[in-house]
């Protein structure tokens with residue numbers, strides 16, 4: 072990998088072995104300190120490449136992706152987002168025209184109230200704080216049973232498709248779509264990926280912040296605005312990319 076000179080913007084490039092394929096990437100960076108969220112477009116590109124490789128592998132095994140435009144059956148799930156993505160989503164909402172923003176904010180508030188009323192909000196916070204996989208799975212099933220569409224879901228399509236979270240990108244299924252609305256997760260076969268990028272970004276978000284956890288449920292993004300806007304540690308971009316690649320090769 073070639074590194075940039077001091078105080079300039081340069082392109083760095085590298086080749087990675089992912090599954091059975093090599094992928095080349097390049098990214099423009101400066102030596103100015105940046106936040107993880109500044110590098111999200113790069114992480115999204117790598118995620119999309121990894122998914123392409125996963126899809127090719129599934130097709131070699133005779134499987135095909137059931138997900139289609141206009142099917143939002145999985146968009147009522149508990150969606151985890153890294154703190155970095157939470158911050159970007161917050162900015163995205165705040166940049167929307169006032170009337171659009173109000174609609175989105177009302178949907179968030181509606182879902183949060185429904186979770187409170189069902190007694191799931193507190194369980195969800197506990198599960199995330201403890202990073203307890205078993206508890207998270209249980210909460211996830213109960214969350215899905217409430218049938219609360221994601222605030223960004225419109226006409227069964229993602230209204231923020233280009234900016235959608237990494238976990239949404241990574242979740243594709245190869246089983247019959249008839250099972251996607253089923254609350255029994257055993258009936259759904261998700262696409263197997265050679266690497267998952269989202270947990271790497273959760274880890275990097277956690278390591279760079281003092282708040283303890285690197286991810287949060289998407290539905291809590293607005294309620295976590297203050298926490299997401301504080302503790303915004305930054306590092307030279309090259310260091311963050313090296314951390315990312317190190318995590319990627321170890322994952």
Ligand code: SF4
Nearest residue numbers: 146221223224229239
């Ligand atoms: S962000 Fe988009 S893809 Fe993700 S759950 Fe919401 S509507 Fe679905």
